[in-house]
Amino acid sequence: xxxxxxxxxxxxxxxxxxxxxxxxxxxxxxxxxTCPGCQEKKRxxxxxxxxxxxxxxxxxxxxxxxxRIPEIKKPVFGWFSGYPSWxxxxxxxxxxxxxxxxxxxxxxxLPERRLAGLEKEIQRDGQFMAEINDxxxxxxxxxxxxxxxxxxxxxxxxxxxxxIPRVEEDGSSPSPA
Amino acid sequence: MELNREQARAADEDPGTDxxxxxxxRRAVQGDRAAFDRLISIFHEPIFRMVYVRTRSRVDAEDLxxxxxxxxxKSIRRLREVDRFRSWLYSxxxxxxxxxxxKKRLRSFFMISSGEEIPGTDSKVAFDDPEPLKEVMRKxxxxxxxxxxxxxSRLEKEVFTMRFLDQLTLREIAESLGKxxxxxxxxxxxALKKFRKEKGILKLVGGxxx
Numbered sequence: 001x002x003x004x005x006x007x008x009x010x011x012x013x014x015x016x017x018x019x020x021x022x023x024x025x026x027x028x029x030x031x032x033x034t035c036p037g038c039q040e041k042k043r044x045x046x047x048x049x050x051x052x053x054x055x056x057x058x059x060x061x062x063x064x065x066x067x068r069i070p071e072i073k074k075p076v077f078g079w080f081s082g083y084p085s086w087x088x089x090x091x092x093x094x095x096x097x098x099x100x101x102x103x104x105x106x107x108x109x110l111p112e113r114r115l116a117g118l119e120k121e122i123q124r125d126g127q128f129m130a131e132i133n134d135x136x137x138x139x140x141x142x143x144x145x146x147x148x149x150x151x152x153x154x155x156x157x158x159x160x161x162x163x164i165p166r167v168e169e170d171g172s173s174p175s176p177a
Numbered sequence: 178m179e180l181n182r183e184q185a186r187a188a189d190e191d192p193g194t195d196x197x198x199x200x201x202x203r204r205a206v207q208g209d210r211a212a213f214d215r216l217i218s219i220f221h222e223p224i225f226r227m228v229y230v231r232t233r234s235r236v237d238a239e240d241l242x243x244x245x246x247x248x249x250x251k252s253i254r255r256l257r258e259v260d261r262f263r264s265w266l267y268s269x270x271x272x273x274x275x276x277x278x279x280k281k282r283l284r285s286f287f288m289i290s291s292g293e294e295i296p297g298t299d300s301k302v303a304f305d306d307p308e309p310l311k312e313v314m315r316k317x318x319x320x321x322x323x324x325x326x327x328x329x330s331r332l333e334k335e336v337f338t339m340r341f342l343d344q345l346t347l348r349e350i351a352e353s354l355g356k357x358x359x360x361x362x363x364x365x366x367x368a369l370k371k372f373r374k375e376k377g378i379l380k381l382v383g384g385x386x387x
Contacts, residue, residue, distance in 0.1 A: 011370065011373055012370060015366055015369040015370050015373065016366055018369055019362050019365045019366045019369065020347075020362050023362065045373075047386060048379065048382050048383075048386070049341050049369075049372075050341075051382045051385050051386055052341060052342075052378070052382050053341045053342055053344065055318055055381075055382070055385055056226075056230060056318070056322070056342045057226065057342075059311075059314065059315045059318050059319070060225075060226045060229045060230065061229070061235050062222070063221065063222065063225040063235070063238070063239055063242065064235070064239065065239045065243070066221075067217050067221055067242060067243050067246045068243070069210075069213070069214075069217070069246060069247060069250050070247070
């Protein structure tokens with residue numbers, strides 16, 4: 001059974017014709033366009049598929065519930081909701097760049113200025129500690145120390161030891177008895 | 178992006194064709210809530226059908242359809258090519274159904290482990306039509322189709338369903354699934370060859386034709 005010296009389309013070729021008739025070899029395509037038998041087989045195949053689709057369509061129940069789109073709440077950061085995300089992203093990037101530059105200027109570009117400031121601070125701390133130590137040694141001002149007769153600032157410990165020897169605690173010093 | 182007034186009026190009067198849908202899509206992208214509602218009314222049943230075919234449960238299909246439209250509403254402003262709305266919407270639907278099946282599998286695994294009964298797997302729950310004859314036909318049809326789908330790979334089944342049950346074009350299927358058109362054709366071709374060998378379903382379809 002041949003038409004135009006070609007065998008009729010077999011099942012696989014019919015399936016291919018349904019999917020994409022252009023994918024058939026040109027000779028087979030030419031045969032299909034001229035052979036009423038093959039055209040009829042193709043139509044029958046298509047009808048089967050269409051019927052399957054219409055049966056499926058008919059045997060699906062109708063939805064009982066309507067689709068309702070709830071009111072979409074605005075996000076907490078409502079100020080930014082109107083801006084596209086790319087704008088927000090570029091603003092965040094710009095902020096990061098500014099922060100990075102500021103950090104570099106403060107901690108890297110001006111280290112000398114920062115070191116000088118630290119040295120001054122250490123000096124001030126030293127002066128303050130000297131004043132505290134002075135007050136620990138001599139709590140009263142000089143005028144009061146003169147009145148109270150406790151102005152021993154000129155007398156150091158060695159001189160005092162020479163004038164008034166220390167009493168040894170281990171009892172090795174000669175007793176008056 | 179100024180809309181042609183006559184075009185918009187025509188779309189209001191007779192929605193349904195692709196060019197008219199495009200008008201609504203364009204309006205919806207610009208934030209027109211009423212236009213999105215029109216799109217819901219146009220696509221509600223096709224999307225519900227698409228989900229029902231894959232879940233075989235009316236309640237689940239209704240829930241998922243609702244989710245799909247909410248997701249579409251939230252992200253429609255990001256849609257760049259308005260003429261691709263249909264494939265974009267179906268891609269949301271395909272992903273949502275896939276998530277549903279993943280969660281269901283996970284749930285069923287834990288329920289089987291703990292000995293609990295799996296809800297939604299009872300056919301009485303899935304097929305709840307009050308007409309008994311139609312229910313028998315429905316069970317018979319979906320049973321045969323399920324048997325046929327069992328012989329297909331995941332992608333063959335998806336492509337066959339989208340082409341012949343959801344009536345999508347090859348381009349729309351390719352866009353929805355994120356595959357090349359030649360891949361879609363290959364899988365459709367394989368599915369069709371298997372379909373021709375499926376005697377049960379062919380008999381059912383043949384009975385319907387004659």
